Amino acid sequence: MDEPASLVARFGPDKPLVMDCGARLAPWQIAYQTYGELNAARSNAVLVCHALTGDQHVANPHPVTGKPGWWETMVGPGRPIDTNRFFVICSNVVGGCMGTTGPASLNPATGKPWGLDFPVVTIRDMVRAQAMLLDHLGIETLFCVVGGSMGGMQVLQWAASYPERVFAAIPIATAAIHSAQNIAFHEVGRQAVMADPDWRNGRYLEEGVKPAKGLAVARMGAHITYLSEKALHRKFGRRLQDRDAPTFSFDADFQVESYLRYQGEAFVERFDANSYLYVTRAMDYFDLAADHGGVLANAFRGTKTRFCVASFTSDWLFPTSGSRAIVHALNAAGASVSFVEIESDKGHDAFLLDEPELFATTGGFLAAAARARGL
Amino acid sequence: MDATTAFAEQQPVRPDHRLVAEMVEPGARVLDVGCGDGALLALLERERRVDGRGIEISREGVSQCVARGLSVIQGDADTDLADYPDDSFDYVILSQTIQATRQPRQVLEHMLRIGRRAIVSFPNFGHWRIRLELGLKGRMPVTEKLPYSWYDTPNIHFCTIRDFVALCDEVGAQMERAVALNAGGEPVRVNVPWWVWNLFGESGVFLLRRR
Known part of the structure; x- marks a missing residue:
């Protein structure tokens, strides 16, 4: 780093x-x-x-x-x-x-x-x-x-x-x-990070773990706000991911789910969870x-x-x-x-x-x- | 060579632009409402060294203006003039645009509030050719300068020179200068009655101030 x-x-x-x-x-x-x-x-x-x-x-x-x-x-x-x-x-x-x-x-x-x-x-x-x-x-x-x-x-x-x-x-x-709505979105993201048991009150690096789930969820939520309903519809619609019918489970049936999961997972590879807290906070205070x-x-x-x-x-x-x-x-x-x-x-x-x-x-x-x- | 000079060489200056430019004192602060591709604003910056700003409703127009180095905001004369403080410009110009506004009277009042002076140019709907089209053919006029059919025209509030003079009276605007240009872009002879201007002027250019 x-x-x-x-x-x-x-x-x-x-x-x-x-x-x-x-x-x-x-x-x-x-x-x-x-x-x-x-x-x-x-x-x-x-x-x-x-x-x-x-x-x-x-x-x-x-x-x-x-x-x-x-x-x-x-x-x-x-x-x-x-x-x-x-x-x-x-x-x-x-x-x-x-x-x-x-x-x-x-x-x-x-x-x-x-x-x-x-x-x-x-x-x-x-x-x-x-x-x-x-x-x-x-x-x-x-x-x-x-x-x-x-x-x-x-x-x-x-x-x-x-x-x-x-x-x-x-x-x-x-x-x-920074609007109240945008602060609200940021707060959801931060709470997702902090709710991950591997966040360890921010000391995860010393403990050799990573709040990957929490950060991924934060990213998934945020990613939706970067798009538009129309863009999501055009890109994914209600199309299913590698299957012909819903599986009656909570697997990623829809392409949009699969896409968001991928975005979340890719993000944690390159971004530090605590940085995410700090940088979102900087915007909130603006x-x-x-x-x-x-x-x-x-x-x-x-x-x-x-x-x-x-x-x-x-x-x-x-x-x-x-x-x-x-x-x-x-x-x-x-x-x-x-x-x-x-x-x-x-x-x-x-x-x-x-x-x-x-x-x-x-x-x-x-x-x-x-x-x-x-x- | 700067941006405005480069563009200037590409197109001849329109007579009504030339006339407007003559009405503007050098070095003034100018707001051009409905500035289109920025031809008039560029002329004013080039020849009158004004500190110019523009409002233009079309995205293409704004992009062309910005590429010319002009400061132009995408906006609507009917809604955005209210945001400008009193007396923030020496001149507010409405060049061939008043007929396309929804609230011409309100726009004119804002112009007189924002600027120490207002300059308005517009196509004269009282011109003899237009009267001929309407009077003899019984059709809404479609001419070289006003090429739209009635159903797709952006020009929803046409007026004649006499109509505009009446509006100036109503809003308490004092005319400092009024010129009618004929079809060739030449000023109609001065010292003639209004009805002559109204018949032979293809467009009117007015320099106004608050009374």
Whole structure:
């Protein structure tokens, strides 16, 4: 965990990560990947922020699963985020489990995994860590920060916390506040993890076990929220799995059951259960307006960053109304903002899939921003 | 060469766009409601150096605008103008769009609230050719500029120049400038009575402010 198959920036006791909960995390490290080349003016850096269970492997095969990078449709040579033009950075979030310090890392005070002694992480903590990584890399300003879902929250936080460091921002399928419904879904997932007897109050790593069932159930539940009724119906309908008739049992008769079980099992191979608790919690706590006197527009007052906001028609986890609230606030703050709602029946996951309109809009926005930036 | 220049070379500037651009002071903050593919907004940014924003209902239009480097939001004039604060723009423009709104009066009132000035251009339904179609043929006019049949037209609230002048009175808008363009895109001669404009103007362009 602490020696990941990617680049790592390590920060000693002199450079603690100061966290919202009051903790000063040190030593700590952040794992990241880069693609393309930083230009001489150091002005072409694009930070990609990953979503809840994503990681830094945005455009290379995943070292654990061997699957393609999670956003290869968007990031790569000739893609909308063109690695021939831009220097792309993607780092694993604090609290994650792909090499950045998180609950599975060793606590230097005890020599054992942190477990639940790891301080609770916020979206702002994640962004602070990324800012320290950029300082480490000698990159003063980002040409663009882009991400979907929890990645989009980081994009908004970047624009609010470091407006002078962000030239352009693309928050996709996200919101400036995590809704009660979404907190509720997260709580179900966490309770599933904690109900697994192998969770052992978070100390499962020391005891050589894994709350695989609980985490798999959490993933199954969450996975439904990433899709849409239409997408599920199109993909599976009521079709049966490898059988001609129901078995009158609780076996996975339906394809959709089999699919969800597979998703759950695959997920536990690559994700740490405690990380899941921490990262979902970070999203729950996200309320950008609350940090600015209850007025979201105040988060963006005087910003020079140009924004391109996108949502999807069938996304019920982060519906268009959440994106419109962001746009409304940006307008009230006099910011430069574009917004498009993309027609798709694929639900929240649409932002990760082959959506030509998303590529056309983000590609066009980036090309125009690059001209304005002189890239 | 920037984005707007690149596009400018591809298409000639429409006469009504040219006229609108002349009405806008350089460097102003402008909201173009129903900005389409962004041709007018790009012209304003290029020639008047405005700080421009747009609202466009069609996704394709928004994508084209964004690719031009314009700041455009997908939205609906009938519902979204209410979200804009008072006096947030120097000019709010409604170019060839008012006839497609559900609540033209409400839209105009919002424009006058949001902007210090409003610019409205629209096809004049009192033009002699339209009167001819309706009066002699007895059919809803279908012309080169208004190519839709009555049953599939997005233009649900046509008006004549005189109708629009009456609406301006009703909502308390003061006309600072009014121009009628003929079919060739030339301004109809000034110092003629309204009925001449209403007959020979193919479109009207009005610069308004709150009274």
